[in-house]
Amino acid sequence: RKGETHKAQQSFQEAEETYRNLRLHLEKAGLFEEAGQFFLREMVMRRKQMPRFSGRRLISRLVDLFSGYGENPLRVVLFSIGLIGLCGLLFFLIGLHHAGEIFGLNLQHSIGQNLTHLGNCIYFSVVTFTTLGYGDISPVGWARPLAAFEAFSGSFTMALFVVVFVKKMTR
Numbered sequence: 001r002k003g004e005t006h007k008a009q010q011s012f013q014e015a016e017e018t019y020r021n022l023r024l025h026l027e028k029a030g031l032f033e034e035a036g037q038f039f040l041r042e043m044v045m046r047r048k049q050m051p052r053f054s055g056r057r058l059i060s061r062l063v064d065l066f067s068g069y070g071e072n073p074l075r076v077v078l079f080s081i082g083l084i085g086l087c088g089l090l091f092f093l094i095g096l097h098h099a100g101e102i103f104g105l106n107l108q109h110s111i112g113q114n115l116t117h118l119g120n121c122i123y124f125s126v127v128t129f130t131t132l133g134y135g136d137i138s139p140v141g142w143a144r145p146l147a148a149f150e151a152f153s154g155s156f157t158m159a160l161f162v163v164v165f166v167k168k169m170t171r
Helices: 002-028 032-048 055-067 073-094 111-129 143-169
Strands: 096-098 101-103
Touching (some): 002 032, 055 143, 073 143, 096 111, 111 143
């Protein structure tokens, strides 16, 4: 078993080196789009060499998942949309205050009223994610730490998108 693990590690290391060499060769030839694909593979092979349950491997996997190691701006956009939707749904379940009214799930209301409240919660989520903060709707209770988390995540994610997008466009 230990010999198999060492053999796999060696194979991942050799694959990483091969992908790195291919990437460098393609970059020298001016084929940056193709080089980006080999960069992605190189990083995956590097991750597979890390201890299975390590923080570094988890962070590497998250960077791959959210941005394709800086090669896929669409992943950042999809993550942003997903986070806005998830937080909007959580705000809907927790409830938000607006002019003495609570926007949230209320089984006493009609489906139309609940959908309107869900729309308002998604609006609040967008405003929070982008850190616009109009102040027309206020989080209370458990919605406050959720709003803080979403604002921080939104700032970070928008910066990540700019970096990934600029990296892609400057090739």
